Amino acid sequence: MYHRIGEVRHDPHHLAVTPRRFAGQMAALARLGLRGVAMSELVRAMRRGAHRRLVGITFDDGYADLADHVPAILHRHGFGATVFVVSGRLGGVNDWDAGTPWPLVDAAGVRRLADAGLEIGSHGRTHRRLAGADPALVRAETYDSRLDLEALLGRPVAGFAYPYGSMDAAARAAVREAGYAYGCAVFADRAAQSLSALPRVYVGEHDGVVRLAAKRFLYRWHVQKGSP
Template sequence: MRTRAPARVLMYHGVDHVGRERDPHGMFVTPANFRAQMELLLESGFVPVTEDAYLAALGGDRLPRRAVLITFDDGYQGVGEHAAPILESLGIPSVLYVPVGLLGGRADWLGDRLRYPLLSAGEVQGLRTQGMAIGAHGLDHADLTRLGDAELLRQTQETRDTLAELLGTEVPTFAFPYGAHDARVRDAVAAAGYRAAFSVHEAAGRFGIQRVDVNATDTLRTLRVKLHGLYPAARRTSRHVPRARRLVHDLLGSAHDDSGALAVARP
């Protein structure tokens, strides 16, 4: 049975100055762009909500009409250095999903050109103390759909236990690395005791909640399109997410400057 998401959920990855040649997939939004996007949310009447409020809404509680949940995947250091202060200054809550077995290391999945540093365990604890919710993203950013049952158990249950011990609090939500999930993976996440899990493009109830990805080429115009209530349905209908994304940017423009870093592009 499908569970209708009670609010829009935005998915970010990194927030930092990373040139296009090192970030071909557009994973890193500049701090200036990120601030402008968060200000746009508030100016447009969106109401950022906490993880707790979102989970309560899954259980039937009501949220504001334009509620939005801000999430980050992977635990890049720039989220702590750049995004967290911006969010704190604007009073915006968020959820950060970290691969707990890699804290303090580097993101090898980004390729040799980048290998961006990840937050340390102490930095994650500090962000939690500052009010950012912390969620699970597996042990080592593995594609869970490719794992055997024993390893899948480690990536879900052991991840939850390790992260809960680090934070001294419950870890209620999970985000699938690469957005990859199937019925077996969703069942494992549910059995591990999580209350909800987030995917990217493929929706499958409360253990496969769809999110809207915000990437390095998004301008305020393209973000407005992505915030439209019909955007997720249109994206699902197209069945060609990268093609749909390119079409939006072809029509409305992409954020970049001549240096190869990304810049704020106003409407």
């Protein structure tokens, strides 16, 4: 799970990875015999039991400079990825993170990312926490954001990523009822793991090949055995 790929001077939340490091991480996956894919492809492979050598690559928030580096690096290895964007903040800034007013992709940028072969998913309409939220807010963040993006792209939107990883049973049900094929969490309790709450692992600037392999092992252990 990534956020921003770019050269960033001020990053108090440790959300950015430099293009050079990201390129090295993708090369490391390829050397390990793994293939990075969009989440929809991973979910289809999971249904067939054919996902062992696949790694879902995701980007949350949809920062404006993603298109500057990400598609070319992914295409170098024949990889895919999913970008989860905030439909009500296109062309704005990430005002949910104090101290980092980073620009977000606009509508034209979303189309460019899609045209470059990246899957577009929803990260809500206004990046709100969904666990315990009012049902009307949950519906707007899930169902309405999907309508926003489908109107923009002219194609179905299959995936949702929970802002902050915040979810509960009602939020997971809302994602299913909104028509999404899958939902992405961060780490989810084993009891909550399902296609509407797929766990993910954060990847940062300091993750080289050894740390990536260790995180993949941790992820597989977490999914198979559950967290302690």
